[in-house]
Amino acid sequence: MLPMTRQKLLPYSFLLPALAITGVVIIYPVFQTLLLSVQNYVLYAPDEARYIGLQNFQKLLKDEVFWISLSHSVIWVTSIVLFQLLLGLGSALLLNQSFWWRGLARALVIVPWALPSVIIGLIWTWIYDYNVGVLNDLLLRAHLIDQPVAWLSHPQTSFAAIMLTLVWQGFPFFAVMILAGLQTVPQELYEAARIDGATAFRQFWHVTLPSIAGIMATAVLLRIIWVANSLDIILVMTGGGPGYATYTLPLYAFLRAYSEMEFGYAAALALVMTVLLLGIVFLYVRRQAKELA
Amino acid sequence: MSAYQKTALRLLLIELPVLIILVFALAPFVWLLLTSVKPNADLSIFPVRYWPSEFTSAHFKMLWQRTSFFSNWLNSLLIATGAVIVGLSVSIPAAYAFSRFKFAGRNMFLTGFLVINMFPVVLLIIPLFVLMRHLGLIDTFIGVIIGHSTFSIPFSIWMLISYFNAIPQDLDEAAVIDGASRLQTIRLVVLPLIMPGVVTTAIYVFITSWNEYLYAMMLSGDKVRPVTVALQLFIGEFTVQWGLLSAGGALIALPVTLLFLFIQKRLVGGLTAGAVKS
Numbered sequence: 001m002l003p004m005t006r007q008k009l010l011p012y013s014f015l016l017p018a019l020a021i022t023g024v025v026i027i028y029p030v031f032q033t034l035l036l037s038v039q040n041y042v043l044y045a046p047d048e049a050r051y052i053g054l055q056n057f058q059k060l061l062k063d064e065v066f067w068i069s070l071s072h073s074v075i076w077v078t079s080i081v082l083f084q085l086l087l088g089l090g091s092a093l094l095l096n097q098s099f100w101w102r103g104l105a106r107a108l109v110i111v112p113w114a115l116p117s118v119i120i121g122l123i124w125t126w127i128y129d130y131n132v133g134v135l136n137d138l139l140l141r142a143h144l145i146d147q148p149v150a151w152l153s154h155p156q157t158s159f160a161a162i163m164l165t166l167v168w169q170g171f172p173f174f175a176v177m178i179l180a181g182l183q184t185v186p187q188e189l190y191e192a193a194r195i196d197g198a199t200a201f202r203q204f205w206h207v208t209l210p211s212i213a214g215i216m217a218t219a220v221l222l223r224i225i226w227v228a229n230s231l232d233i234i235l236v237m238t239g240g241g242p243g244y245a246t247y248t249l250p251l252y253a254f255l256r257a258y259s260e261m262e263f264g265y266a267a268a269l270a271l272v273m274t275v276l277l278l279g280i281v282f283l284y285v286r287r288q289a290k291e292l293a
Numbered sequence: 294m295s296a297y298q299k300t301a302l303r304l305l306l307i308e309l310p311v312l313i314i315l316v317f318a319l320a321p322f323v324w325l326l327l328t329s330v331k332p333n334a335d336l337s338i339f340p341v342r343y344w345p346s347e348f349t350s351a352h353f354k355m356l357w358q359r360t361s362f363f364s365n366w367l368n369s370l371l372i373a374t375g376a377v378i379v380g381l382s383v384s385i386p387a388a389y390a391f392s393r394f395k396f397a398g399r400n401m402f403l404t405g406f407l408v409i410n411m412f413p414v415v416l417l418i419i420p421l422f423v424l425m426r427h428l429g430l431i432d433t434f435i436g437v438i439i440g441h442s443t444f445s446i447p448f449s450i451w452m453l454i455s456y457f458n459a460i461p462q463d464l465d466e467a468a469v470i471d472g473a474s475r476l477q478t479i480r481l482v483v484l485p486l487i488m489p490g491v492v493t494t495a496i497y498v499f500i501t502s503w504n505e506y507l508y509a510m511m512l513s514g515d516k517v518r519p520v521t522v523a524l525q526l527f528i529g530e531f532t533v534q535w536g537l538l539s540a541g542g543a544l545i546a547l548p549v550t551l552l553f554l555f556i557q558k559r560l561v562g563g564l565t566a567g568a569v570k571s
Contacts (some may be wrong), residue, residue, distance in 0.1 A: 010475070014390035014401065015397040017383035018446055024408045025421060025443045032420030043423075079366035091314050097307045105311050107554055109318050116504035118521040119542045122528075123321045126328065126535055134324060137341040160378075172318065176557075229413040232506045236525060248553045253415045258511070263419050285404055 007024060009047055036267035043261035056268035068244050069252040073273075076163065076248055077228045083167045088174020091214070093208075095175065096182045106179070113172040121236030124165040128152050152238055155245035162234055162246055166227065181215035182208070202252065214287075221284040228277055249261045322546070328539035329353070336535050350538035362541055365523035368434075369503055369545075372519055375438035376502035377495045381443030385491070388453035389479060393465065410447040414507050417443055420509050430515030440508040445498045452497070456490030457483070493559045500549045520545050 037056055041049040047160060060066050095106050112120070127135050128151035136148040151161045183206060191205045231250040234240065240247045240255060257266035301305040301485040328336065329352055336369075354363045390396075391403055415494035421440060460483060484491075509519045518526075524541045527534075 008396070011390040011394035011396040011399075013387040014394075018387035018406075019402070021379070021383055021439070022409065022446055024424075025439055026412065026417060029417045029420035029424065030522075032413070033416055036420060036462065049444070087314075089336055090310075094307055094311050094314070097303075099303060099311070105315055107557065110314055110553065110557055111322055111550060112318055114500065114550045115322065115546050116506065116521050116549070117564055118504075118506050118525050119325070119546045122524070122542050123325045126539070127321060127324065130537075131340060132337060132339050134341050137339065140340070167322065168317070178501065180403050225411050227412075229415075231415070236506075244564075250413055250415045254507075256420075257415075257419050263423065266415070267419055270413060270419065274413055274416050277411075277413070279406060284411070285407055288407055289400070289404060 001150050016149060033267045033271055036264050038272050039264045041262075041264035041267075043257075043263055047279050049264065052264075053103075056265050057272070059265065060268055060272065062242055065244055065247065065252060067248075069197055069247040071251040072159070072247055073228060076159075077224055080163055080166045080170065080227050083163075084170040084174050084236060085216070087167065087171040088219075091171065091175035092178035092182055093204075109175055110172045112169050115169075115175075117169075117227060117232040118236055120165060120169055124161075124168075125152065125237050130160055153242050155242055158238055158242060158245050162237055165237070166230070169233070170223060170227070173223065177215055177219040178212055179210035185211040218284070220289055221280055221287070224280050225277060225284065228273075228280075229256045249276075298372050315388040322550075323522050325539050325542050325546070328535055329543045331536060333534075333536055352536040353544075356540050357539055358486045358546070360523075360527065360537075362520070362523060362544070363516075365518055365520040366544065368513075368517050369519040370440070371434055372437050372509070372517070373499045373502040375434060376445050377462070377498050378440050379438055380449045380498045381491065381495055384446055384449035384453055384494075385484075388450050388457055389483070391454050392457035393462070406447045406450050410444065410451070418507060418511055421508075423484075425512055427457070431512060432516045434517050437509055437512045437517060437519070440512045441502045441505060442502060442506075448501070450497060452494045453487070453490060456494075457486045459490075489559065496556045497560060500552055503545075503549050504549070545550050 038051055038053060039049045040052050040055070082145055089107060095102060095109065115123075127133055130136070130148055130150040130153070133148075133151070136145070137149065140148070141144045149156045149157060189207045189211070190203060193207050198206065231248065231254055234246050234248065234251050235254070238246045240251050249269065253266045253269035253273060256262050256269060260266075327343075327345065330348045330350070331342075332347060332349045332351065335342045335346055364426075386520070391399065421443075425431050425436045425440070428436075430439070464482055465478050468482045469475075472480065503519075504521065506521045506525070510522045510525075512520060513519060524538065524545065527538060527541065
């Protein structure tokens with residue numbers, strides 16, 4: 001082989017192992033999902049699976065549970081990400097001030113994010129327990145409620161209860177990201193603002209916020225994608241119940257596959273969800289590509 | 294403003310709110326740890342007993358004697374280690390190529406690895422399960438480890454690129470002038486320099502694989518069941534024994550929490566590069 005061609009092929013040979021595995025575990029499954037979504041594939045009868053065109057998608061449009069799950073997902077993602085952002089921003093601004101135990105506080109605030117989702121589900125199910133849960137105990141002692149509430153088995157409270165759990169899990173991510181952004185804001189900007197007589201609020205509004213807007217936007221986009229995709233904590237805590245009260249789109253797709261074994265229909269659901277998310281993914285990738293260039 | 298007033302203001306406006314946030318962040322985990330050392334009698338009374346009447350290791354003993362927990366724990370250790378080895382051994386060369394070469398399709402592949410990291414688990418898990426069943430890899434270590442490479446590879450590549458980029462190309466060139474081959478340059482010059490980055494990436498992949506639940510649940514069975522799936526099954530098996538579950542939870546969460554605290558400072562760099570998965 002000519003040395004020139006070898007030189008050209010070298011980077012591809014470095015990439016090959018990663019591409020090969022990714023091809024098997026990601027690209028192939030994506031195409032399989034496309035194929036499954038136009039079949040009536042049921043796991044225990046794979047031989048009876050046949051091409052049914054777009055019937056899965058037509059069924060989906062008339063599926064009440066799909067629409068319930070979709071609307072839950074929209075409310076779910078918007079409110080969780082919003083609260084995570086606000087709490088994370090507040091935490092980051094505070095942790096950026098100087099006080100003697102700041103290092104310790106910065107290290108410890110991250111703990112919820114490090115925990116496995118199964119453990120998070122377990123901890124919070126225990127906290128929300130109707131009979132001996134600590135949340136009921138605290139609220140009763142504070143006279144905020146008169147009698148214990150069955151947080152996870154009431155349709156009205158279960159959705160909010162799980163949302164609180166996810167806010168708790170995810171706000172450290174925002175705190176850490178925004179804190180990293182805050183540390184890059186040049187001190188001179190604040191000094192200049194102070195000389196011009198800007199109040200603390202105006203400094204925040206005109207100096208801090210514009211400087212961290214980019215990193216906040218990146219964090220929000222990433223978080224939207226993850227929260228929209230996440231289903232393990234709901235699965236552990238309520239499994240979607242009571243009734244359909246805590247169904248979201250990924251959970252519904254998963255349950256159709258896992259409990260009903262309807263892989264064809266579940267694939268169609270997963271596909272619709274992915275398409276709905278693609279817009280956000282596109283925005284995120286465009287931001288990252290810019291940073292790369 | 295006097296120094297005294299300044300201190301008071303800082304306590305009230307900064308340290309107190311930070312303390313409240315920390316209590317919110319840590320209390321649930323501390324509650325799990327406390328529950329794991331409380332005797333059963335303390336756990337079934339209401340109003341809640343906050344401080345244990347005595348500290349007991351009964352739940353940990355029961356986990357050891359009556360359940361498969363410790364073999365599950367070892368399974369998780371093996372799976373997470375495998376995920377690190379598979380992830381890094383293919384990602385290091387790939388990240389090196391992205392960092393050091395200009396080649397046709399570079400941006401496309403690079404974007405590709407970013408996009409696939411965003412794919413919903415439910416999109417991949419269904420066909421992956423069908424595939425693994427065909428290959429006879431359900432309930433094997435290899436099956437779960439390969440399942441975990443869906444997130445470990447794209448993540449590691451992106452993370453490692455930023456570490457490679459931080460090493461000046463001049464160093465590679467100097468080594469080549471001194472007569473080193475490409476592989477020698479990588480092995481003797483570049484890799485030692487990015488070792489901290491490799492360790493951070495390895496630990497993060499380890500944690501993610503250790504914590505992972507959905508792939509593990511779909512792809513494992515009785516033989517290689519990891520600890521997260523096992524714990525979830527205990528809930529059905531032992532009519533909700535909170536002491537036992539909390540003891541298990543503590544043994545799962547403590548090692549990864551410590552690892553996480555160990556790498557978190559260095560992780561932030563990769564984070565802002567946007568490669569980290571929740």
